[in-house]
Amino acid sequence: VQQYFLKKTENKKRTVTDLVFLVDGSWSVGRENFKHIRSFIGSLAGAFDIGEDKTRVAVVQYSTDTRTEFPLTRYTRRGDLLQAINSLPYKGGNTMTGDALDYLIKNIFTEAAGSRKGFPKVAMIITDGKSQDPVEEYARRLRNIGVEIFVLGMVFCSVQSTVNLCLFVENIWFSVLTVLYVLPLRNCLHTSRQTCADVVLLVDGSYSIGLQNFAKVREFLEVLVKSFDIGPNKIQISLVQYSRDPHTEFALNTHHDINAVVKAVRTFPYRGGSTNTGKAMTYVREKIFISSRGARQNVPRVMVLITDGKSSDSFKDAATKLRNVDVEIFAVGVKDAVRSELEAIANEPADTHVYEVEDFDGVVTQRTDFIDSAV
DSSP states (O other): OHHHHHHHTHHHHTSOOEEEEEEEOOTTTOHHHHHHHHHHHHHHHTTSOBSTTSBEEEEEEESSSEEEEEOTTSOOSHHHHHHHHHTOOOOOOOOOHHHHHHHIIIIISSGGGTOOTTSOEEEEEEESSOOSSOOHHHHHHHHHTTEEEEEEEBTTSOHHHHHHHHHTSOSOSSSOOOOOBOOOOOSOOSOTTOOOEEEEEEEEOOTTTOHHHHHHHHHHHHHHHHTSOBSTTSEEEEEEEESSSEEEEEOTTTOOSHHHHHHHHHHOOOOOOOOOHHHHHHHIIIIISSGGGTOOTTSOEEEEEEESSOOSSOOHHHHHHHHHTTEEEEEEEETTOOHHHHHHHSOSOHHHHEEEESSHHHHHHTHHHHHHHHO
16 A cells, blocks of 8 residues: 555655645544554655655544644654654544544644645545545535545445545545555454444542442443443443452453443442552553453453542553553543543543543533543
């Protein structure tokens, strides 16, 4: 794919270009496949002459919403650029390609974001599935501001959708690019729209919570798990409670239907103790996200932390190691939880991964906004 793309763009790549990779980070891509996407982007970007007055590269990832991983102005050295690409986190969510194209128009291909007048503007779209929103009008708008579009449709995507997106952009470098970049298939193969993930709920059971408030935590968890489609080939749930030591209430492969999960959530005991959040996250990485306890390859991995206070141990390294194995972390802070700790633990951006409430009654009322981001 790399050689084919570079051959077609040989003359262009010798010139100064503003190159933007728009990457599909939806659940259907899968954690393992996203690693291959990172490798592909790195190989392609590395073939250009990178610099402030040379080719500039930005990466934007999209799913339900869109975020800038880094703008055109961030990296002026190839080594720094490739390191950033290699560490891109996997996002998860739906496939809102139209919204993502609109985001490029408003937030990336602008002078304020580092896009330069009079230089070639290129958008390389990498997607594995049919968009869940309209793309035609936004594709036309991109063309109207001088952006040339390539679309890389992966092997398990709707090829027709990829072709349609290109057909709405006239005057591109070559009329329609539908390259089948062969990636390992996901283990969840029922449908491309199947939501499939391994989710670990990491719950603070320290003495500061209290028995009465712990009942409200159970209520929140029950509502949360009921929003998932539970099953061995769908979403798997594990519950870990921690205080001084972590304890597995149930593993990813313990319960295979929603009724069993709900029953376990309603009845798991309050344990009490100190608040060793770092130790608990290490436990999740080493003892929960493993194949013998149901963790699957090529499936999105999510951890939801619920805590009410400052950690009693160091936690930053443990959180970083979890994120480095592509676990997406959400943090729900209650009462005396420390915002800076939550942000250091959770994935970015904080506004979709960190939630704070004043008391445990607020945990229950917060559930709708949280579920919309986590699912």
